Amino acid sequence: MMPKAEAVKEEEDFIEGIAEGLKDFAAGRYTVFKDDDELEAHLMSL
Numbered sequence: 001m002m003p004k005a006e007a008v009k010e011e012e013d014f015i016e017g018i019a020e021g022l023k024d025f026a027a028g029r030y031t032v033f034k035d036d037d038e039l040e041a042h043l044m045s046l
Helices: 004-026 036-044
Strands: none
Touching: none
16 A cells, blocks of 8 residues: 555646646647557657
8 A cells, every 4th residue: 555645646647647648639749650560669769
């Protein structure tokens, strides 16, 4: 088990990440991949 303060912090980070992702999507900052292999190659290059 983790302390409550740490759990709350992780939840806030998760929610903040979702909000940032939605802002990026709304601004048109996203990539569409043809298939799983293309996505995998992109992620492996980071």
